[in-house]
Amino acid sequence: MIKNIALLLMATTFILLSFTTKDKTAINYSANSDSLRIELGRILFYDPQFSQDGQISCASCHSPYQAFAHTDHAVSHGVFDSLGTRNAPGLFNLHTRNIFMRDGAIHRLDLQALAPLHSPIEMGGNIDSALKKINRSKDYRTISYQAWGDSTMSIQTFLQSIATFENSLQSFNSYWDKVQKGKQQFNAMQKAGEKHFFRYCAQCHTPPSFQNELFYCVWDTLNGDTDLGRYIVTQNPKDRHAFMTASLRNLSFTYPYSHNGSIDHLYQCMDKHQLPQEYRSPVISSVLDDREITELVGFLLTLNDTSFIQEKKYQFPKQSFLIKRKS
Ligand code: HEC
Ligand code: HEC
Helix, strand or coil, X not given: CHHHHHHHHHHHHHHHHHHHXXXXXXXXXXXXXXXXXXXXXXXXXXXXXXXXXXXXXXXXXXXHHHCCECCCCCCCECHHHCECCCCCCCCCCHHHCCCECCCCCECCHHHHCHHHHHCCCCCCCCHHHHHHHHHHCHHHHHHHHHHHCCCCCCHHHHHHHHHXXXXXXXXXXXXXXXXXXXXXXXXXXXXXXHHHHHHHCCCCCCCCCCCCCCEECCCCHHHCCCCCECHHHHCCHHHCCEEECCCCCCHHHHCCECCCCCXXXXXXXXHHCECCHHHXXXXXXXXXXXXXXXXXXXXXXXXXXXXXXXXXXXCCCCCCCHHHHHC
């Protein structure tokens, strides 16, 4: 009898222990939750099912091979092939930024995704139906639980996941970065270009992000540009046609240039980009001669980060359930 009770006690303890252990494993999502949140954000970023026609994901306009810009498209193409008015910028080093969009209209990255999701000319979707779809999916429920400790995704965890993935997109491995770390050296042409850059460009395109989150009008606006830029946000006449300084990192991957993608080549930027009043607003190619422009462009090309666009962990999540859903 005593032996039986002892056995029973042992068995109960064992069962209790195994439950506790199992429970611990189940709620121990935080150990690896950062990488799981990034992974969940990545899956959402590449998932087209939230758009109105089921065809457009964030990645349709932000391609990893183009440093997450929309190469070859002047303005973005959204659901049912509708045309936007602005060129999709590259997405990298967003963790260093305080304001977003070309007119700086958005102050929080973890709210930004609502804009394209709801825009009738981008994804034409809405957050409630997106969440309904996600929360019906067994695969999403599993990863949501692992990442956030809750199998039902909320607006907050949906947006946070995407923002966490976006914040993981870091591009600091260009030739320029290697020179800063003393691992490489500039050749004579790049050195000369660097000098022009610090004289004429760095006050706005400030390293290491190569922009400064301020707004200027740098293109000739008499060409019929109807986009009022920063003015839409501030209603300040000084801000008419002013746009946030664009980063000059990864320029070889993010063409066409300018907020409306109207400039195809870097050399054309030099002929059209005006410099501030202190230089009496001439275009770049009127303060630098042909040789100096070549040197400047040589320097700008050192800001390309090929490892960034080749990084597998930023690309379509091949191992995820999105593939299975499509077939
Ligand atoms: C139809 C094309 C399109 C789709 C789809 C799209 N975007 Fe964009 N994205 C753009 C354009 C165009 C801009 C610039 C808009 C502006 O300045 O007003 C932009 C801007 C951004 C920015 C601000 C970047 C910066 O440097 O300020 C972020 C972040 C972003 N998009 C993330 C996303 C996410 C996340 C999704 C999916 C939920 C998404 N985008 C879907 C075209 C698109
Ligand atoms: C007064 C601030 C200012 C100065 C100085 C300046 N830029 Fe800019 N630059 C901008 C702004 C603002 C934009 C974005 C304009 C837009 O989106 O329409 C921009 C855009 C660009 C672009 C296009 C990037 C893209 O992805 O669309 C290039 C290339 C460029 N600048 C190069 C230069 C070079 C080279 C110099 C120096 C010779 C220079 N800039 C000096 C403010 C400046």
